Amino acid sequence: MDLQNQQRVKDAGEKYGTDCVVILGSSDPEGAEIYAETVTAGDPTYAGPLAGVSLELPVYHIFDPIIRAECDPAAWEEQISMMEMVLEPDALAEAVKGMREQYSKNVIE
Amino acid sequence: MSKVGIKSYSYCLNHAPETGSHYGGTPYEAYHSGKEQEYLDALPKHIQSYDHALHYAPNQTYIGGISYEEFEALPSGWVNNPLPDDKSKRYGKFGELMPEDEFLGLISACDEFELVWLEKSFAENVSKKLAEDPVITEAIVKRVLRPKNMHELSEIETEVKERAGLYLYNEGKVVGCIRSGHPTDHCLTAHVLMENLAGKASGVLALLHLMKNSGMNPNDLDFVIECSEEGAGDVGQRAGGNFAKAIAEVAGCVNASGCDVRGFCAGPVNAMINAAAQVASGARKNVAVVAGGSIPKLYMNSRDHVKKNLLALEDCVGSFAVLLVPDDGTMPVMRLDVLGKHTVGAGGAPQAVTSALTFEPLQSAGLTFTDVDRYAPELQNHEITEPAGAGNVPLANIKMIAALAVMKKAIEKPAMMDFIKKHGTIGFAHTQGHIPAGVPFIGHACEMINEGKIKRAMIIGKGSLFLARLTNLADGASFLIEAPEPVKTESTLSKEDIKAMILETLSEVAGRLN
Incomplete structure (x- = not known):
């Protein structure tokens, strides 16, 4: 996830807490998994x-x-x-x- | 007139691994960050030799060393399946793959402001090699040997150390430098000037090959439109241009003028439409669309290639040129009445973009998806992009076109894979931004049309405008290339008229005789 998008998610997460839902649109499962990890546990590449x-945001594809x-x-x-x-x-959602x-604290019920 | 003839085309590569490993955007940034020494130390071990680059199938496909059908029939994994020697020549049907030392010489020949200094013996040696190139003129060879561009190594070292120049390398040794163009202007640093001069030099090579391939005397070229992604200017006008005229000047096109067209990766397709419109309207007798390549994009994805212990293949500066002339019914044509346009209001969803660039223009012309034999969108070489996590770009694009064809009921869903195989194209272009943007297939499409193997191809370019931080909009444009149709000539049109006139006159004469 690029640095600008990480900052946007961080700002929103800090403002709205774990009621804020992140919806991803990435096209490959590997990338989707990394993005999901970034907005829950933190950036695994330690670059952004x-x-x-750890925002622990609910994240969905x-x-x-x-x-x-x-x-x-x-x-x-x-x-x-x-x-x-x-x-x-299916693979992307999984x-x-x-x-x-x-890692997510809340989920949609 | 809604069609113009595609008279000729050229495609060239300039092998530049040493320039790229020092000044490509990713290594250059890594060097200046001071944090990635491990990657920088490893990169030279992942560089491919010139000989390997010559035997690499996508490169030969780009310069026309092999046909597109030969390329398509090759097994996957081109790095591990080098072409045989007889298919791996420096010169192809469309252009050439020039080695790096000669490219440095050509960059020096394109310098007007004493910005390039080459070490004397290097310049002399490289001028002899350039003289052997069939498209390099005597005037260009002489320019390499101008005293103002040749200096002692000690002078070159001083220029780099004391006046912010940048070394040029060949075979691991310093062979010259690019000088800074101004002590404070950040638009005229040595790095920016190197990028622009390399773009100019590679564009010159493509234009020279275009003149050779078309048989046109450079004096007869009317106009040049340049469509790379480089920006030439100073702090007062950061990308003022004009690459087109600068390229035409070195190529000896004394009667041509020119201008630049920009649009990120959609630039070349927009430039083709612009050029075709000028020819079709009669504003220009002929127009060459030209683009040089990019040094910053060399080794752009090499962090991932190094990490995965692969060859770093982004080592060539790409260029192309296409010559458009009035349609005379003998050569493949570009249609101006069927153009894909991604409007501001279309939105950025892939579905909207694909529809605007394929379905909508085809529908307006009474055509459907299967009427296009080959689609050529964004032809990046997937052996470069996949290890970097960017996927197979041309395959992703043709899948989207196939899915849209299903939605529009042009094909059945089970036929999607067949459609993809039959109508798609495999990418063979370097990741040089504007260079892969559909245009590398113009040459092969024209060859296939001339051989009667296809009737119609669609060239698609898409641009990521967000990179300039001006707008979040995407851009895209497309056009069709078709087989020629006989043009109705004036003599054919007036034949019946002439007959009628003769009969009328004879009748009048006969009347007088009576």
């Missing part, structure tokens, strides 16, 4: 503002069924359905879930 900062259910179907069809065919939605279950 979240190095050593956009393809997680819980998030998909929250979306307007028409907007989903227009903006996201094409990428759903291109990427591996990669983020692994980090969420380990």
